[in-house]
Amino acid sequence: MLHADRRIGRQALMLVLDEDARAEVIQKQGWIGCVGKVGSMDAHKVVAAIETAAKREGVIGEDRYREGHALYHAILEALQGVTRGSLQLGSVLRTVGLRFAVLRGNPYENTEEGDWLAVALYGTIGAPVKGLEHEAIGLGINHI
Known part of the structure; x- marks a missing residue:
């Protein structure tokens, strides 16, 4: 069962909107995470x-395929929200300037559900x- 105080998507949105909430959100839940900024006309950037930020901050391991794969899909899902379903940016003369937050943890009461x-x-x-x-906002959630 999803624990009401541990909704990982909600916490990630709060974190991306309120930079000062980082330490409180992450420490309170016992999760790990990172925040950063990126601007580009290229989705791959x-x-x-x-x-890169998630690996550098230890949110995912550099040598664990399943973690990188889960992050990749969560990023693409979030980008779908920002771009309204089309991941095209520069090819259709669009650019983004974004803050991002990545959180990793178990949002369930049952610890066997995993991260x-x-x-x-x-x-x-x-x-x-x-x-x-x-303005635009996007959220992606994936299991590891």
Whole structure:
């Protein structure tokens, strides 16, 4: 059963929206996580920045395929939200400026459920002209 105080997606969204909440969210739940920023006209650069931060901060292991694979799918799901279903950016003259949060932990009362990953993205998307963008948010959750 999903524990109400341990909704990993909700916590990731709170973390991406409130930079100061990082230590409190992560310590309270006993989870691990990271936050960062990325801006690009290329979706693969967004994916790479988030994966690099997650590995650097120890959220996922560098040599564990299943962890990287779970993170990859959570990132793509979150990007789908930001891009409204189309992962195209530069090829259709769109750019993003995003903050990201990655959380890893078990949101369930039963510890045998294992760890899950949540990726939250918040920022802007639009034409590559300053001032012509709008806000966007995305969330992806995947089990390891």
